[in-house]
Amino acid sequence: MVAPPDNAPPDNDVLWARSVHYSHGGSPRTKSGAGSPGLSGVSVGVRQGEILAVTGPRGSGKTTLLRCLSGHLVPEQGEIWFNSLPVHTMGATARERLRRDRFGWIGPDPLLLPELKVWENAALPLLVSGASHRAAKTAACAWLDRLDIGAFARKRPGSLTRAESQRVALARALVKEPSVVFADEPTAPLHRAERALLLRTLTTAARSHGITVLLATHDEESAAVADRSVELLDGRLAAHAGSGAGGPGDADDGGGPSDETPEGQTACSLSA
Numbered sequence: 001m002v003a004p005p006d007n008a009p010p011d012n013d014v015l016w017a018r019s020v021h022y023s024h025g026g027s028p029r030t031k032s033g034a035g036s037p038g039l040s041g042v043s044v045g046v047r048q049g050e051i052l053a054v055t056g057p058r059g060s061g062k063t064t065l066l067r068c069l070s071g072h073l074v075p076e077q078g079e080i081w082f083n084s085l086p087v088h089t090m091g092a093t094a095r096e097r098l099r100r101d102r103f104g105w106i107g108p109d110p111l112l113l114p115e116l117k118v119w120e121n122a123a124l125p126l127l128v129s130g131a132s133h134r135a136a137k138t139a140a141c142a143w144l145d146r147l148d149i150g151a152f153a154r155k156r157p158g159s160l161t162r163a164e165s166q167r168v169a170l171a172r173a174l175v176k177e178p179s180v181v182f183a184d185e186p187t188a189p190l191h192r193a194e195r196a197l198l199l200r201t202l203t204t205a206a207r208s209h210g211i212t213v214l215l216a217t218h219d220e221e222s223a224a225v226a227d228r229s230v231e232l233l234d235g236r237l238a239a240h241a242g243s244g245a246g247g248p249g250d251a252d253d254g255g256g257p258s259d260e261t262p263e264g265q266t267a268c269s270l271s272a
């Protein structure tokens with residue numbers, strides 16, 4: 001067993017971004033705002049089991065941050081850590097394996113495969129990982145039941161409403177019981193009542209299984225389900241605040257770092 005490097009994140013942070021810079025198209029951001037903005041020196045720590053909302057207006061960099069934290073994008077500068085693993089130095093295959101084995105993702109579009117039954121869509125992450133058909137079906141149907149859509153397991157996605165389809169996408173994100181679920185505007189296509197239901201379903205499932213959630217949303221009401229929020233503005237972290245909803249961050253200082261963290265780490269849970 002290799003000891004984690006000295007600059008690895010604090011033990012209770014499952015994910016950690018340190019001074020991350022990312023420009024879409026690779027052209028660095030200029031002072032005038034020209035170029036292709038993404039992230040400009042964002043640092044954030046996410047605790048084990050925490051539900052963290054990443055808020056901010058459209059185009060502020062929420063998706064880019066989630067994609068960097070999940071290893072889809074590699075920052076031009078800065079570090080991304082998952083536990084003691086330096087994601088920013090991993091090769092494409094290792095990052096792909098990490099995403100497949102430890103992370104779940106749900107976006108604004110359910111992206112279900114119309115040719116497959118609902119349970120097969122929910123089971124896809126297990127099927128592509130080599131799980132047996134029977135085990136994948138059992139796990140997928142259990143999640144569909146938990147999310148109150150078990151009755152649709154044998155139907156095709158085409159017969160579902162948008163809200164039901166999003167819940168199937170949620171089952172697919174949870175079916176491997178990942179360490180972290182990245183939820184990028186998962187309620188964007190839904191009506192208000194449906195939004196509340198999906199978020200309640202996501203947070204209940206995550207809390208009962210100890211799953212960490214990063215929820216990107218421009219909607220304040222959606223962000224209120226989180227334990228803590230960080231706000232992005234123009235690719236920079238603007239503020240952070242505890243919502244009082246309860247969670248790991250409430251145990252001590254409301255989610256910020258302690259004074260005892262090594263030099264350089266204090267900024268990582270707070271600032272751009």
Ligand SMILES: Nc1ncnc2c1ncn2[C@@H]1O[C@H](COP(=O)(O)OP(=O)(O)OP(=O)(O)O)[C@@H](O)[C@H]1O
Nearest residue numbers: 024036037038057058059060061062063064065218
């Ligand atoms: N593939 C891309 N190529 C070029 N620019 C991009 C690309 N993806 C995002 N951007 C730009 O990067 C900035 C941040 O985009 P990002 O999607 O991360 O923001 P966001 O806060 O998630 O926005 P939204 O709420 O609209 O999804 C925006 O200015 C966007 O136009």
